[in-house]
Amino acid sequence: MLVILMGPPGAGKGTQAERIAREFDLLHVSTGDMLRSAVKDKTTLGEKAKAYMERGALVPDELVIAIIKERLADTDCAGGVLLDGFPRTVEQAEALEQVLDDLSLKIDAVINVDVAKDELLNRLTGRRVCRGCASTYHIKFNPPRVRNICDHCSGELYQRSDDTVDTVKERLDVYSKQTHPLIEYYQRKNIYHAVDGARSIEAVFEEIAAYLEKSKIKGN
Ligand code: AP5
C-alpha cells in the first residue's frame, strides 16, 4: 500500500501518520523529518536545506525529489509506505508518479487533512517534538505523561525552530500558494479523500482508518 497524507502545516499529518503507520503496518516516510535530521547531522543536503526551512520556505524540488527517489527504492519500503509532507508541489507529484512507475508501484490513497488557519497557529506554537524518536505532542491538546519527556522513548522534547509565530505565518502562506493547488491535482484522480482535521485526534484517526480499510479491500 502507498498512502499520501496531505494537509497544511499543523493539520496533524505527523500525529496521524504515527498512528496509521502502526495500525496498517506501513513505513512512515516524512520529508520534514528526513530534512531535519540532515540539518542536525550537517550533511551536504542539510547544509543546502537549512536556510529554506528556517524561513518557512519549501526546499527546492530537485533536492526533495532526489531524497524521496532514493528512500522509496530501499528494501524496507516494500511492505508499504505512508508519505507525510511529500509531494508538496505539482512538480513533486509528477516526479513521484515517475518514480513509482519505475518501481511498479501506484498510489492507493491520498488523504487530505484540513484545518482552519487560526487553529493551525495554536497547534504549531504549542507543539513539542521528541529529540529521540520525533513523536509529536502539544502542551495543551496532547501533552506527554511527564512534562517535556517522550512517552515512547523518554527522550527530551523540544520546540521546532520553524514553530515561531512569524515563521508559521510564512509556512501557511507558502502552503496556500504552492501546496494547496495539489488538492485539485489529486481530486481529478479517484483516490482522493478529504478529512475534517478540526476534531479530536482519535476522531480523525478513526475516519482515516475506515477509509484506508475500504481502499485496502478495493485494492486487493
Ligand atoms: P514538515 O515537517 O513536513 O512540516 P509541515 O508540513 O509544515 O507540517 P508540520 O509537521 O508542521 O505539521 P503536521 O501536519 O505534521 O502536524 P502535527 O501532527 O505535528 O516540513 C517542514 C519544512 O521542511 C518545510 O517548511 C520545508 O521547508 C521542508 N519540507 C518538508 N517537506 C518538503 C517537501 N516535500 N518539499 C519542499 N520542502 C519540504 O500536529 C501539529 C500540532 O497539533 C502538534 O502539537 C499536535 O500534537 C497537535 N495536534 C495534532 N492533531 C490534533 C488534533 N486533532 N487536535 C488538537 N491538536 C492536534
Ligand code: MG
Ligand atoms: Mg509533521
Ligand code: ZN
Ligand atoms: Zn521519543
